[in-house]
Amino acid sequence: MKAILLAGGKGTRLRPLTIHTPKPVVPIFDRAFLHYQIELLKQVPDIDEVILSLNYQPRKIEEVFGDGAGTGVRVRYVVEPSPLGTGGAIRYAAQGITDTLVVFNGDVMTSVDVNAVVAQHRERNAKATIVLTPVDNPSAYGLVETEADGRVRRFLEKPNPDEITCNTINAGIYVLEPDTFDRIPKDLSYSIERAYFPSLIERRETFVAYVDRGYWIDIGTPEKYVQVHRDMFEGKFAGGLFRTADRTRPIVSPDARIEDGVTISGPCFIDAGVHVKAGATIGGYTVLGRGVMIEESADLQDTIVWPNSRIGQHAVVHGPIIGRNCHIGRDAVLEGRSLLGDRTQLTDFTSIGS
Numbered sequence: 164m165k166a167i168l169l170a171g172g173k174g175t176r177l178r179p180l181t182i183h184t185p186k187p188v189v190p191i192f193d194r195a196f197l198h199y200q201i202e203l204l205k206q207v208p209d210i211d212e213v214i215l216s217l218n219y220q221p222r223k224i225e226e227v228f229g230d231g232a233g234t235g236v237r238v239r240y241v242v243e244p245s246p247l248g249t250g251g252a253i254r255y256a257a258q259g260i261t262d263t264l265v266v267f268n269g270d271v272m273t274s275v276d277v278n279a280v281v282a283q284h285r286e287r288n289a290k291a292t293i294v295l296t297p298v299d300n301p302s303a304y305g306l307v308e309t310e311a312d313g314r315v316r317r318f319l320e321k322p323n324p325d326e327i328t329c330n331t332i333n334a335g336i337y338v339l340e341p342d343t344f345d346r347i348p349k350d351l352s353y354s355i356e357r358a359y360f361p362s363l364i365e366r367r368e369t370f371v372a373y374v375d376r377g378y379w380i381d382i383g384t385p386e387k388y389v390q391v392h393r394d395m396f397e398g399k400f401a402g403g404l405f406r407t408a409d410r411t412r413p414i415v416s417p418d419a420r421i422e423d424g425v426t427i428s429g430p431c432f433i434d435a436g437v438h439v440k441a442g443a444t445i446g447g448y449t450v451l452g453r454g455v456m457i458e459e460s461a462d463l464q465d466t467i468v469w470p471n472s473r474i475g476q477h478a479v480v481h482g483p484i485i486g487r488n489c490h491i492g493r494d495a496v497l498e499g500r501s502l503l504g505d506r507t508q509l510t511d512f513t514s515i516g517s
């Protein structure tokens with residue numbers, strides 16, 4: 164069985180972070196996001212290949228996963244000539260595949276039991292199975308109404324407030340039978356949410372929901388991107404390094420260099436090659452990516468710093484997400500949730516949000 168990960172979107176809501184780093188490979192702690200999805204799919208013994216459906220900056224994604232050797236599963240890439248939408252991308256990536264397919268939106272972090280979803284799909288002899296998750300406000304998602312027997316009654320992408328009739332939404336995880344793909348036009352943009360799912364309902368095909376109440380988040384906005392780090396620090400989701408790390412203490416790589424007189428408090432993560440100089444404070448919910456340099460007496464809290472950035476002496480940095488290879492000058496003050504794209508340079512004494 165093969166899995167297709169839809170990883171071709173532009174990640175516009177995470178700009179400027181996604182200008183040089185496509186959303187599927189934004190770092191979550193020490194690894195690229197899709198590693199977590201591949202880790203989950205490896206729990207399905209039937210899956211022998213993961214196909215990444217790409218469009219935006221495909222080389223950057225291929226560089227991370229190669230042929231998949233480092234992940235333990237074969238990884239293959241299908242690059243669309245132009246963005247085909249979610250449905251078009253699935254058909255394009257599924258060429259030649261006749262067997263049942265698992266499909267993931269390439270931006271959802273979840274603990275769903277994919278084996279159980281596939282088992283239910285087979286038991287119900289479904290044409291399509293969709294995982295649903297409850298959320299407080301469905302308006303940013305695909306709203307899915309179900310019948311008592313679990314069949315999908317209605318699918319409504321991005322409902323208006325007056326159209327919200329339930330709290331279950333499309334989690335972006337499907338099991339599909341490729342013999343239904345002939346209705347998807349070739350070489351045209353086509354949405355699985357707005358066209359394919361409604362067509363299954365119209366034709367009364369067996370389209371069944373699997374409601375999952377475990378961990379689920381779409382990492383596609385800055386708030387959610389920060390939230391997933393917070394949730395992992397707090398033990399709400401235990402993927403990647405949190406499968407083994409003791410999260411009751413700061414997680415510091417043995418290959419980081421922490422000088423004497425540094426204060427490290429609260430849940431935080433310090434990756435390999437980081438250098439924290441004397442007098443600095445690394446506070447709660449801070450994540451320092453590989454090779455980050457924190458100069459003397461800098462004060463960080465609730466801040467995510469991508470690899471190879473540098474924070475100057477006495478800088479006070481509370482809340483931003485800082486891209487790669489940035490330099491925050493000495494005595495700068497950054498308060499609140501700002502987003503700094505790769506290679507941002509902030510002059511000494513810059514003050515933002517304070």
Ligand code: GDD
Nearest residue numbers: 169170171172216246247248252268269270304305333381
């Ligand atoms: N290959 C390819 N080509 N991938 C695409 C394309 C495309 O043209 N367009 C989008 N994608 C990928 C994105 O990279 C992302 O991983 C996934 O498809 C979904 O696109 P988003 O842009 O993130 O959609 P969304 O978050 O607004 O809504 C979708 O996800 C929700 C759950 O997070 C929908 O599927 C909703 O129904 C769902 O509730």
Ligand code: MG
Nearest residue numbers: 268270381383
């Ligand atoms: Mg999304």
